[in-house]
Amino acid sequence: MSDLKELQHEFLNYLLQKPSSITNNIISDQQLSAQGRLDMYAHGYRLRLKEAIETDYEQLHAYLGDETFDRLMDHYIDLTLSHHPSLRYYSQGLPTHLAEIEPWKETPELAEIASIEKAFCDSFDSADCIAASVQDLSEIDPNSWPNLKVKFHDSVQLLTLEYNSFQIWQALSDEEVPPTRAKDSTTWLIWRSDLISNYVALAEAELSALNTMLAGGDFSALCEVLLDHYEESETPQQAVFLLQEWLSSQMICNIAITND
Amino acid sequence: MTRPFLGFGLGLRTEHYQFVLDNKPDVDWFEILSENYMVPGGKPLDFLDKIRDEYPMVMHGVSLSIGSTDPLDMDYLNGLKQLIHRVEPHWLSDHLCWTSVDHTNSHDLLPLPYNEKTIEHIVSRISQVQDFLGRQILIENLSSYVTYNNSEMTEWQFLNEIARRADCLVLLDINNIFVSAHNHSFDPLHYIQGIDSDRVMQFHLAGHSYSDKLIIDTHDHDVCDPVWDLYEQALKRFGAVSTMIERDDDIPEFDILRAELAVAEKIAAKTLSVAELKISHAKASGVA
Numbered sequence: 001m002s003d004l005k006e007l008q009h010e011f012l013n014y015l016l017q018k019p020s021s022i023t024n025n026i027i028s029d030q031q032l033s034a035q036g037r038l039d040m041y042a043h044g045y046r047l048r049l050k051e052a053i054e055t056d057y058e059q060l061h062a063y064l065g066d067e068t069f070d071r072l073m074d075h076y077i078d079l080t081l082s083h084h085p086s087l088r089y090y091s092q093g094l095p096t097h098l099a100e101i102e103p104w105k106e107t108p109e110l111a112e113i114a115s116i117e118k119a120f121c122d123s124f125d126s127a128d129c130i131a132a133s134v135q136d137l138s139e140i141d142p143n144s145w146p147n148l149k150v151k152f153h154d155s156v157q158l159l160t161l162e163y164n165s166f167q168i169w170q171a172l173s174d175e176e177v178p179p180t181r182a183k184d185s186t187t188w189l190i191w192r193s194d195l196i197s198n199y200v201a202l203a204e205a206e207l208s209a210l211n212t213m214l215a216g217g218d219f220s221a222l223c224e225v226l227l228d229h230y231e232e233s234e235t236p237q238q239a240v241f242l243l244q245e246w247l248s249s250q251m252i253c254n255i256a257i258t259n260d
Numbered sequence: 261m262t263r264p265f266l267g268f269g270l271g272l273r274t275e276h277y278q279f280v281l282d283n284k285p286d287v288d289w290f291e292i293l294s295e296n297y298m299v300p301g302g303k304p305l306d307f308l309d310k311i312r313d314e315y316p317m318v319m320h321g322v323s324l325s326i327g328s329t330d331p332l333d334m335d336y337l338n339g340l341k342q343l344i345h346r347v348e349p350h351w352l353s354d355h356l357c358w359t360s361v362d363h364t365n366s367h368d369l370l371p372l373p374y375n376e377k378t379i380e381h382i383v384s385r386i387s388q389v390q391d392f393l394g395r396q397i398l399i400e401n402l403s404s405y406v407t408y409n410n411s412e413m414t415e416w417q418f419l420n421e422i423a424r425r426a427d428c429l430v431l432l433d434i435n436n437i438f439v440s441a442h443n444h445s446f447d448p449l450h451y452i453q454g455i456d457s458d459r460v461m462q463f464h465l466a467g468h469s470y471s472d473k474l475i476i477d478t479h480d481h482d483v484c485d486p487v488w489d490l491y492e493q494a495l496k497r498f499g500a501v502s503t504m505i506e507r508d509d510d511i512p513e514f515d516i517l518r519a520e521l522a523v524a525e526k527i528a529a530k531t532l533s534v535a536e537l538k539i540s541h542a543k544a545s546g547v548a
């Protein structure tokens with residue numbers, strides 16, 4: 001099928017605004033020229049990708065305004081092909097685009113706002129699980145606790161931001177005037193429970209604890225990392241407290257005792 | 261052939277999820293967009309399961325890219341198979357087009373040249389897909405804006421030939437026939453008269469919009485009068501065929517779409533007998 005392959009390749013080039021010979025394969029008539037007809041597709045291509053980006057980055061759009069956001073979308077589309085059959089995944093690279101490429105990277109809150117919106121998108125349709133409960137934890141023999149590990153819900157994400165971008169995002173979501181950018185290093189936890197996405201700013205102790213457990217650490221590792229934040233006598237109690245918090249927030253799918 | 265007849269359906273859209281669950285509106289069936297549910301979990305699948313409990317469903321995809329010269333996307337097909345398992349649809353459909361090449365997705369339904377070589381290519385791919393899924397698929401005619409100079413036959417000859425050789429079924433989009441007829445200056449009735457009757461399993465109806473010279477398949481308007489007329493002609497030719505309205509943009513309240521669907525029911529009631537319009541849920545697609 002080399003003819004057809006060549007034809008499709010040239011058609012795609014036209015959509016991507018690259019040099020293309022496809023006009024030679026299309027009939028021009030009184031109604032419209034080959035180019036005019038192909039432009040319907042080229043126009044549609046860009047429009048469809050823009051719709052996908054707009055859906056996923058509503059607050060970034062509000063922050064930048066129509067004109068600049070449109071320029072951003074054009075820039076992203078020029079540099080980004082779609083390799084997934086679903087449009088749902090096309091805009092996943094936008095936070096990186098904003099963080100790494102001029103002129104966007106000069107305005108660091110843009111990448112951060114985008115990464116917040118991406119995190120919510122990812123949380124929205126991540127895999128389901130039946131959440132483990134505090135009851136499940138209480139049924140585990142305390143002697144086995146040092147080897148206890150947890151599997152978090154796929155929606156659980158940590159987002160470390162250097163600026164007050166979450167406040168900016170929050171204000172935009174509430175249709176209020178966003179604050180101006182300011183340094184504010186905070187890590188946010190995003191997760192989904194009962195099909196609704198949640199977010200909370202993390203204190204340092206909980207952040208270290210979550211990082212440890214997300215990396216596959218067990219209960220004894222959890223207690224150890226908490227030593228940096230609490231008196232030794234307090235750490236087991238604090239560790240249990242955190243586990244219970246995560247369980248009642250439906251962040252954990254599974255508790256297991258592993259002897260490795 | 262006795263064709264299963266699901267009655268009159270609508271495309272399931274996110275805007276209407278809650279309304280459908282709360283009100284259980286009187287619609288015979290829903291068509292879902294497969295790609296919207298090929299995600300790991302969360303709300304889309306939750307609503308899907310709940311609504312499936314209440315209504316018959318068919319699946320409609322846009323990314324099979326049956327006419328592409330890239331290899332078939334097995335990840336996509338596996339995802340589709342999983343979704344079929346979950347939904348147990350009466351049937352599933354995609355378009356007679358290509359959407360991707362060089363592993364790049366255009367996210368558009370792009371037309372093919374209508375010639376023998378393309379037929380052979382597509383027949384072999386449909387057969388592979390039907391073997392993999394263990395069932396027949398429906399393929400749908402497009403709205404198109406270009407004609408290739410290496411096309412050697414009409415679109416309906418092309419569609420018939422593929423359906424016969426691949427032993428697949430047909431989803432006839434009445435609006436797309438109208439749009440393409442305008443864009444390529446042919447008589448839409450010739451299309452309706454030219455399509456093999458026994459393979460047509462479903463109709464799509466939709467609205468469109470006008471650009472300067474061409475009609476664009478935008479699915480953002482009501483179904484227009486000439487398309488209703490064409491629908492009546494299609495019913496006369498094919499008999500009772502499961503009918504639904506596609507609305508993808510400027511989506512109105514559910515009741516407005518339901519009222520539009522009632523127009524289709526009225527035309528069918530006027531054109532066909534009560535016996536012909538009796539709903540039958542017999543499975544359409546055995547193992548291919």
Ligand SMILES: [Fe+2]
Pocket residue numbers: 400433436464506
């Ligand atoms: Fe359609």
